[in-house]
Every structure is written in C-alpha cells, then in structure tokens.
Amino acid sequence: MTQNSPQFDPERIARELDWNLLRTFVVLAESHSVTDAASQLRLKQPTVSTALKRLEDRLGRKLINRSPGHYALTEAGRLLYREAVEINGSVLRLSTLMREMTDDVRGHVRIAMASHVVSPLIDQALAKFHTAHPRATLTIDVQSSAKAIAEVAAKRASFAICLVGDHNPALEYRRVFREYFGLFCGPPHPLFKRENLAISDLEGHGSVSFETDRLQDVLKAVTVMRAQVALGQKITGVSSHLEEVRRMIVAGLGVGPLPVHVAARDVDDEQLWQVPPYEDLPAIDVYLVWSEKAVKNRAEQILLDGLLEVIESTPLEDRSYR
Template identity: 30%
Template sequence: MDIRHLQYFIEVSRFHSFTRAAEHLYISQPTISKMIKNLEADLGVELFERSRKQITLTDAGRVILAQAQVIDKAFNNLQTQLDDLLGLQKGHIRIGLPPIMDADQFFQILGGFHDQYPNITFQLIENGAKKIEENIIEDELDVGITVLPTKQEEFDYFFLLREEMKVVLPPSHALYEREEIHLHELKEESFIMFNKDFVLNDRITHACK
C-alpha cells in the first residue's frame, strides 16, 4: 500500500463511481479497480458495497476514509513545507529519519520533490527522534521527523501521521487475551526497548512508572 492507493480510494469515495474517479485521475477504470482491490486485500476489509447503480462505503470504508484524508493532507503539507524550505533552485537538504518510520512512503514524497527540483540534493541521516531533535538544534540537520509532542518553542512543525503502539506478547502471558493494555501495567515486565536516542524510550519508561 502506498499513498496512491489512498488517494484513489478518496476519489472513488467522492464520485461514488470507479469510472468517474478514473476519468478525473486520467487513468483507466480497470487500473483504479485493481488498486482498490489491492488496498482492500492489504487492509483485510471491504471498503465499498458494490451494486449496479452505485457504490457506497461500508462501515470499515468510512473509518478508513477519515484516516486516508488525514494522511493525504499530511503528505500534501510535507510537500508544501519542503517547497517553503526552498527559496532556491539549487541546494542541499539534510533530513533526519527515524528507523522505525515507514521510509517507503517518505521516499515517494522525496521522489516527487526531486522531479520538481532536480538540482536539490538530499542527505538522509537515520537516527532516533531524540538525537534528530538535538541535531536540528545544533544545525546539523535541516529537517527531521520526530515524535509529538516536541519542544514546541524551539521548532516549527506539523503533524504527519499517527501510529498506534502495539505490545507483542506470548500466548502464555497473563495479559495475552486483553484487547487493550495500559502501559503502567507493564512496569514490572522485562521487554525489548528502543535505545536512549529514541524519544519513545523516555515516553514508554515514564508511562510504565
């Protein structure tokens, strides 16, 4: 799944029609139908109720549409921010990227940006969010992806995406059957943790106390 799947899904939802959405996007109807089927397969749910007259969103489709619109807006914001960073046609941008992020989606944005500004070069530096914030303050990075909330008075920032935190447990664990676990319930547990360069290390440690 990539950003195009979500964008095509948004357009089909808007037009209530694969054909009209395909015409608006200047692609073939079979192409957009295949993209939606791939998205449904990736998510494991049906997004549309299909009939001869029209298509309508399922309950799952409505939930996913709301999130897809948030993600699409975030990607558009990122493109705008990169444009604003650039009052020039040539230059070099140093970007901090946490290793836990889905880099494929970010690279799609950079690819589109490079198409518009082919003379701009990038340097991607992989590190934990805490270290990325320090590098920006020390002028060793120009842009970074971090975990919110951050030091708001020191940074200009915008929301990019939201991810849920998951706990992986063996079937024998006392909390295995629970659908939701509060972090403080894990305070006596031993578990694999991010190193101290990651903001999540501090957040999780504090929440477990």
C-alpha cells in the first residue's frame, strides 16, 4: 500500500480519527501490557484491545507488537505516541482554559519540581505571584528530573524546575541557580565530628547517593567526586529524592552527596558532618524548563514570566549557593 493510497489521506484520517482512541493509545504506550492499560483506564481488557485494533485499522499501521512476554511499540507506534502525547495534552487543557476566562486570574499552575529545590529566587516569585493573584492555585509535584521534563513535554505540567542532562530542542531552558555538592556523614558514622580528615580517610567506607549519580547522567560531576575519594565501589542505598538520601546519611548508612547550602542547617544542628573534599566542589545547575508550544492559561504565563524576570535581574554569582 503506497503513501498516496486513500488509506493515508490526511483529510480522511482527520475526519475519522477519534480523539478518545488517541487518549487510549497514550496510556497503552506508557503501560507494560494491555491489562495494565485497561486497569489505568478503568475499562475491560477486550474494550482496550478493540480500541487499539480500531486505531490500527484507521491508520493502516501496526502500532504495538504483542506476544507472550513481549510488548513493544513499533516504529509507527513510537511516531504516533510522540504526536498523540502533545494532542492529548492540548485537549486536556481546553476545558481549563475556557473555565478561566474571567477578569480575575484564577488559573491553576502545576509545577514539576525536583526533590528539595532550595532557592530564595523561587520563593520570591511564588510570594509575589500569590500576593498579586490570590485566586490562582498551585500544585507542586516532586518528581525525578527526567520525569519532570517528560511531564512538561507531554503538556501535563506548566513547567519544571529540575536538573537537566540532554536538552530537548522542543523545550526552553533557563538556569535558575547553581549549587555545589559536598560529601556528608551522619551521627552513627565513624567519621562524624572527626576533625582534620583527609581524603584518604574516606577510602573503603560505604556510600549512599542519587539514582542519577552515574557517569552518563545529570550528576556526573558528583560521581567523579565520589570516585576520587574511593567511595564508588560500595553503594549501600540510592534514591531519586534528596530527602531520602539525607535520611540514609543521617541514619549512618554511608557517606553521601548533598547540596552544601541545603545541608547547612543540618550541619548546624549536628545532624550532618561534612567530610573531604572541601575545595573545588562539583557545581550542578538547576533549570526552569517550559514549552513554548503549550498554550498556557493566564496564571501559568504570569508565574512563568515572574520567574524569568527574577532570574534575568539577578547576576549568576548571586544565584550560586556555595
């Protein structure tokens, strides 16, 4: 069947394609099986299988390869998923946009936030926004940085504040602040409160860290630091949430990395103790990530503009927390 066949006529597809089928396909693409997708959609499995078959018939392409123990998108399925995610996100926002067409700014803003992002710039922008628009509402979802960016790309989040690895050309990025990571231990650890420690004193001790603490990931600089002090071989605990990494460090599970400015209060409260190295600490940048393609409600646009304004009016040295 050629691409010029009536089967692929754009007008016919636009006329006959059911948006509900696209919504179902997005869930199917993000699931591990039809059964899993049916559970999320609260539908019976045969209903979901029929919807997939109808979509494949409409498009004239197989979208998911299914067999016992195997469930994967085809090339056509991957292409459709990329487009369907954006379409589905736009449709979901329509009712919200219509509801918020009032004189007051009453929109809802959903921020996908990396774990324990600490910056007075963000607090300042949120305070100013709430004072000016008290009827607007806000949700902050704490997620891994990769998930936060995916939520923005899928138009399920207004914007994200997180760490960034590879830049998606479809999204916009602006550095909010720079933080520096040091290594810390907790009260049960044998190095706690020991003065005049050298890097050699850390050798052989176990460590805890972040799931993204890998050479190919966003905390590569932290991975290198751990390797330099011989903490790379024995990792006793990992988490994608800073609070849980901190919990494991305080509990004595091992030496672990934390942003120095975030750990400062715990150091003062004698819950954490910084260990070498003390100089040339790895710098990690935290970004504001958003999509220019996403149609924003008034509240989203106002808060985004407020964040960009406070970032651009503050020199980088004043946004670097050592």
